[in-house]
Amino acid sequence: MFLTYLRRELRRRSRQAFVIALGLAVGIGLAISVNAASNGAKAAQASVLQSLYGVGTDITVTQTAVRGTGGTQGFGITGQSQTATGTKTTTATQDRATVEPGTGTIATTTLDKIKTASGVSGAVGSLSLSDFKVSGTLTQSFKETQTQSPGSGSGGFPGGGGSGGTQRSFSAGPPSGNFDFNSTTIQGVDVSDSSMGPLSTLSLSSGRTLANADASAAVALVNSSYATQNTIKVGATETLGGTKFTVVGIVTTSSTEDYFIPLAEAQKISSETGKVTTVYVKAASSTEIDAVAAEIQKDASGATVSTSADLANMVSGSLASTASLLNSLGKWFAIGVLLAAFLVAVLFTLSAVGRRTRELGTLKALGWTSRRVVRQVIGESVVTGLFGGALGIGLGFLGAYAIGKAAPALSASSSTSSASNANGGGFPGGGSFPTGSAPGGATGGTGGSGFAGARNAARGSSDITVHLTAPVHLNILLIAVGLAVLGGLIAGAAGGWRASSLRPADALAKVS
Amino acid sequence: MYEISGLTKIYDGKGKNEKVHALQGVDVVIPDNDMLAIQGPTGHGKSTLLQLLGGLDRPTGGSLKFDGQEMAKMGEMSLTKLRAQNFGYIFQGFNLIPTLTAQENVETALVPLGVSKVERRERAAKALTDVGLGERLGHLQTELSGGQQQRVAIARALVKEPKVILADEPTGNLDEETRDDIFGLLEKLWADLGLTVIMVTHDSALSKRVPRLAQIKNGKLTIKRESKTANAA
Ligand SMILES: Nc1ncnc2c1ncn2[C@@H]1O[C@H](COP(=O)(O)OP(=O)(O)O)[C@@H](O)[C@H]1O
Ligand SMILES: [Mg+2]
Numbered sequence: 001m002f003l004t005y006l007r008r009e010l011r012r013r014s015r016q017a018f019v020i021a022l023g024l025a026v027g028i029g030l031a032i033s034v035n036a037a038s039n040g041a042k043a044a045q046a047s048v049l050q051s052l053y054g055v056g057t058d059i060t061v062t063q064t065a066v067r068g069t070g071g072t073q074g075f076g077i078t079g080q081s082q083t084a085t086g087t088k089t090t091t092a093t094q095d096r097a098t099v100e101p102g103t104g105t106i107a108t109t110t111l112d113k114i115k116t117a118s119g120v121s122g123a124v125g126s127l128s129l130s131d132f133k134v135s136g137t138l139t140q141s142f143k144e145t146q147t148q149s150p151g152s153g154s155g156g157f158p159g160g161g162g163s164g165g166t167q168r169s170f171s172a173g174p175p176s177g178n179f180d181f182n183s184t185t186i187q188g189v190d191v192s193d194s195s196m197g198p199l200s201t202l203s204l205s206s207g208r209t210l211a212n213a214d215a216s217a218a219v220a221l222v223n224s225s226y227a228t229q230n231t232i233k234v235g236a237t238e239t240l241g242g243t244k245f246t247v248v249g250i251v252t253t254s255s256t257e258d259y260f261i262p263l264a265e266a267q268k269i270s271s272e273t274g275k276v277t278t279v280y281v282k283a284a285s286s287t288e289i290d291a292v293a294a295e296i297q298k299d300a301s302g303a304t305v306s307t308s309a310d311l312a313n314m315v316s317g318s319l320a321s322t323a324s325l326l327n328s329l330g331k332w333f334a335i336g337v338l339l340a341a342f343l344v345a346v347l348f349t350l351s352a353v354g355r356r357t358r359e360l361g362t363l364k365a366l367g368w369t370s371r372r373v374v375r376q377v378i379g380e381s382v383v384t385g386l387f388g389g390a391l392g393i394g395l396g397f398l399g400a401y402a403i404g405k406a407a408p409a410l411s412a413s414s415s416t417s418s419a420s421n422a423n424g425g426g427f428p429g430g431g432s433f434p435t436g437s438a439p440g441g442a443t444g445g446t447g448g449s450g451f452a453g454a455r456n457a458a459r460g461s462s463d464i465t466v467h468l469t470a471p472v473h474l475n476i477l478l479i480a481v482g483l484a485v486l487g488g489l490i491a492g493a494a495g496g497w498r499a500s501s502l503r504p505a506d507a508l509a510k511v512s
Numbered sequence: 513m514y515e516i517s518g519l520t521k522i523y524d525g526k527g528k529n530e531k532v533h534a535l536q537g538v539d540v541v542i543p544d545n546d547m548l549a550i551q552g553p554t555g556h557g558k559s560t561l562l563q564l565l566g567g568l569d570r571p572t573g574g575s576l577k578f579d580g581q582e583m584a585k586m587g588e589m590s591l592t593k594l595r596a597q598n599f600g601y602i603f604q605g606f607n608l609i610p611t612l613t614a615q616e617n618v619e620t621a622l623v624p625l626g627v628s629k630v631e632r633r634e635r636a637a638k639a640l641t642d643v644g645l646g647e648r649l650g651h652l653q654t655e656l657s658g659g660q661q662q663r664v665a666i667a668r669a670l671v672k673e674p675k676v677i678l679a680d681e682p683t684g685n686l687d688e689e690t691r692d693d694i695f696g697l698l699e700k701l702w703a704d705l706g707l708t709v710i711m712v713t714h715d716s717a718l719s720k721r722v723p724r725l726a727q728i729k730n731g732k733l734t735i736k737r738e739s740k741t742a743n744a745a
Contacts, residue, residue, distance in 0.1 A: 001616070001620065001629075004612070012610070012611050358605075358607060363609070365566070365568050365595065366621050367592055367593070367596020368596075368620070368623065369589070370588075370592075503568070504567075504569070504595065505568045507603060508605075
């Protein structure tokens with residue numbers, strides 16, 4: 001009788017039941033679509049993160065530079081003493097690999113501590129270096145100037161002021177030269193573990209990758225985009241920080257580093273023995289990331305400990321804004337529609353019960369218990385809700401499909417590949433070129449501004465284009481069914497409450 | 513049987529402190545197998561009394577005993593059970609469930625008794641056959657005439673084999689011919705099944721055929737005629 005009566009009643013007010021179900025369906029469909037799109041955005045973000053930080057990196061540890069570090073980079077192109085007028089030509093080649101300014105280092109002892117911290121399943125360190133090469137010739141003309149002491153020399157070159165005091169002074173004319181500045185980036189990677197960290201983001205396009213045996217070998221992998229640009233092939237010899245490296249492989253990666261060399265080699269060429277710039281940590285359990293991060297923060301005081309969630313926040317661009325839009329607006333919109341649908345369901349159910357006062361009163365007069373009558377009303381409502389849920393799942397899949405079809409490609413840019421260098425500063429101040437200090441005291445000007453900064457900033461952000469997918473996960477379907485039943489139960493409870501308050505004598509109510 | 517004394521029912525009126533004294537001390541004994549017709553002007557408490565007798569509502573005061581049980585003091589569950597087992601209620605407006613067929617409507621009376629589906633269907637079919645609707649089991653209310661609808665309602669009241677049939681103007685919504693049919697049916701069932709039938713009716717022609725006649729005026733009941741013919745018919 002329960003099911004027969006339920007079916008007949010729903011068929012009688014099928015239009016009203018359909019409106020209730022449709023309301024729930026729209027809410028549920030929206031929730032599914034938003035969730036699917038959000039899943040897609042999350043997956044896209046995860047893939048962006050993975051390409052930037054390596055497979056399964058849960059936490060990164062970086063050290064912000066102490067103020068002033070990295071600011072002094074002198075290039076020792078030393079001129080000869082000036083004793084005569086004329087033109088002087090200096091030929092120089094300089095190749096230095098240093099930790100990028102603004103980046104601090106972490107001792108490997110700290111890395112070892114992190115490795116053994118509880119909840120950490122693995123950790124690798126990397127050392128990001130900036131290699132600055134300058135080579136070329138500098139031509140400068142010198143004039144002898146007669147100056148009386150104490151005279152202030154007039155330097156033709158900015159900053160170059162001849163200091164008087166001697167009979168003979170030389171002032172340097174503007175240097176003209178043919179200098180080749182070349183700045184590349186190098187990352188020293190832990191070759192003992194290719195399963196995580198920077199090494200895991202690389203995919204080999206030719207040659208071989210770095211292995212355990214390369215730990216102290218002067219071998220390098222070259223980023224394919226850099227290799228193409230500079231026509232570097234496997235087997236080539238590249239000078240990094242003054243040391244010759246053999247290129248053993250070309251790799252494609254979304255990493256912005258140009259060269260990947262064994263960590264120990266990177267430490268050697270930069271004289272950063274026992275130092276790394278970034279530690280990549282994999283947590284034993286994804287639910288413990290925050291706790292592990294806190295633990296690591298204790299071991300590495302002063303360091304910046306970023307969880308994958310923090311890292312995700314650093315990924316900007318349309319992907320990030322889409323993700324946050326979905327998480328805020330989309331979620332609340334879906335919740336709002338669901339609440340409205342619940343309200344509609346409640347009001348309609350109440351009115352339906354109101355119109356059945358006589359009918360339900362009659363059943364009570366026949367000896368039906370309140371409970372049985374309430375169960376009937378809730379049953380109708382829950383079935384309506386389930387119908388809405390089924391419809392909503394259909395709408396949800398349709399919505400998710402539409403999002404997957406219609407979504408434009410989204411771009412993501414991470415501000416930097418080494419988390420702490422987010423402010424993208426260049427070389428502060430540049431190097432100084434002391435071009436000569438003659439007995440007469442002619443001092444050359446200071447050259448070089450932060451030219452590397454521009455390039456560095458440019459390389460600091462990498463744009464990755466991803467296509468947004470909208471996968472519907474099983475758990476949201478279960479939640480959808482739950483929401484449908486919940487909507488039905490809420491409406492049914494309201495109707496049931498009203499039905500239970502009916503008296504059997506209401507059976508004598510006037511026919512409406 | 514019913515033993516009723518000093519039975520009162522006060523409703524809350526429309527106004528704030530307004531009270532409607534629908535029953536103002538009814539004393540009556542209704543023995544088993546009685547057939548009692550209640551007459552009286554509109555709004556004087558006939559339906560109220562019938563509702564109290566059927567356990568559809570509770571008295572405000574006095575005593576209302578059915579088979580020795582005080583109905584005024586019964587809990588909701590016991591009262592519901594009493595309704596399900598002992599009282600068959602027939603309404604002026606038939607009160608069929610519009611979405612259910614004749615047979616299903618009759619079955620609803622057996623649902624609270626925990627009768628199995630198969631037995632329910634059988635007994636409902638038999639009850640409908642007994643009231644002359646054996647051919648209309650699958651019909652909905654809208655496919656039945658007023659008289660047929662009331663027959664379904666009578667079958668629904670009878671199918672549980674109750675002790676008492678309570679009928680509130682059962683023929684009030686029917687034309688004269690149908691009225692005689694329905695009344696004849698009630699008379700026959702009363703005679704055949706040994707039920708107690710308590711019936712409110714405006715129809716003086718019908719009340720003349722009833723063994724025992726009472727009248728309610730201003731919430732008070734008086735017996736107008738004692739059973740002469742008794743259950744001889
Ligand atoms: N549920 C109720 N609430 C308030 N007053 C009621 C209610 N039911 C009946 N009454 C009042 O009680 C009195 C008796 O009503 P009723 O028993 O229906 O009379 P009858 O059936 O004799 O026409 C009337 O004045 C009626 O208005
Ligand atoms: Mg009445």
